[in-house]
Amino acid sequence: MSIGIKFWGVRGNIACPEPTYFKYGGNTACVQLNMGGTHVILDAGTGLRNLGDEYLRQGVKDINILMSHVHADHLAGINYFKPIYIPGHSINMLAGHLRGNDWMKQAIYEHMREEVHPVQYHQLPSNFICEDFVAGKNFYINLDIKVKTVPLNHPGGSTGYRIEYQGKTLCYVTDTEHVEGHHNPRVLDLIKDADIVIYDTTFTEEEWPSKKGWGHSTWQEGVKLCQKAGAKKMVMFHYSPDYEDDMVDKMVSEAQAAWDGIIAAKDGMELVIS
Ligand SMILES: [Zn+2]
Numbered sequence: 196m197s198i199g200i201k202f203w204g205v206r207g208n209i210a211c212p213e214p215t216y217f218k219y220g221g222n223t224a225c226v227q228l229n230m231g232g233t234h235v236i237l238d239a240g241t242g243l244r245n246l247g248d249e250y251l252r253q254g255v256k257d258i259n260i261l262m263s264h265v266h267a268d269h270l271a272g273i274n275y276f277k278p279i280y281i282p283g284h285s286i287n288m289l290a291g292h293l294r295g296n297d298w299m300k301q302a303i304y305e306h307m308r309e310e311v312h313p314v315q316y317h318q319l320p321s322n323f324i325c326e327d328f329v330a331g332k333n334f335y336i337n338l339d340i341k342v343k344t345v346p347l348n349h350p351g352g353s354t355g356y357r358i359e360y361q362g363k364t365l366c367y368v369t370d371t372e373h374v375e376g377h378h379n380p381r382v383l384d385l386i387k388d389a390d391i392v393i394y395d396t397t398f399t400e401e402e403w404p405s406k407k408g409w410g411h412s413t414w415q416e417g418v419k420l421c422q423k424a425g426a427k428k429m430v431m432f433h434y435s436p437d438y439e440d441d442m443v444d445k446m447v448s449e450a451q452a453a454w455d456g457i458i459a460a461k462d463g464m465e466l467v468i469s
């Protein structure tokens with residue numbers, strides 16, 4: 196009765212396929228969760244393409260996708276996620292920042308419209324459902340996975356998730372900008388006593404002031420939030436595309452020297468909360 200976690204994309208903003216990004220990986224946001232055979236994906240960035248192939252190998256046909264938001268780096272993988280093209284597959288995609296009116300479906304329509312992609316949403320043979328909720332709402336997946344959500348501070352909005360399963364807790368807090376000297380009480384409450392918090396560590400503390408308004412955070416803020424909230428581990432995530440491996444290496448070693456609860460996300464990395 197554990198939460199299995201695998202990272203398929205850890206980069207922010209845009210995919211970086213060059214060799215200088217191979218150590219941490221260049222695919223954009225996509226995290227796979229397996230909870231007793233229930234499959235949940237956090238974000239549909241470019242890493243989703245490889246995860247789709249893995250699901251086909253494993254015969255996984257029921258898939259839930261929770262979107263932080265629909266900026267391109269979090270949605271770019273969906274058009275190449277093979278399960279959406281195969282009858283008998285059910286994909287349920289949810290977003291909490293679009294304020295209703297079927298906006299998640301509208302976003303997918305736009306992403307697959309004729310001028311953009313050769314196959315349109317209405318032509319897909321799978322059971323691909325797109326739904327909205329209002330961030331702040333809590334709900335269940337398969338009755339035994341509790342999902343809590345909060346709105347995050349990001350241009351156009353973003354949603355943070357707390358996923359609880361069999362007494363284990365994983366939080367996903369990305370694309371969130373903090374306010375200096377003020378810990379977001381909604382985030383503190385969301386991540387309280389969590390086993391693992393995946394957190395937006397896009398920028399260094401030195402660069403962050405010049406990127407105010409971009410909607411991102413730093414590992415230093417993540418550590419403060421996690422320690423204040425009693426969270427056990429923090430995963431650094433959503434690295435800036437301007438930071439090649441040597442730069443991320445430096446950030447990670449500084450972060451790990453500051454707190455031994457730090458893990459650096461990499462494409463292909465697996466974690467288990469048991
Ligand atoms: Zn992003």
Ligand SMILES: [Zn+2]
Binds near residue numbers: 349
């Ligand atoms: Zn964004």
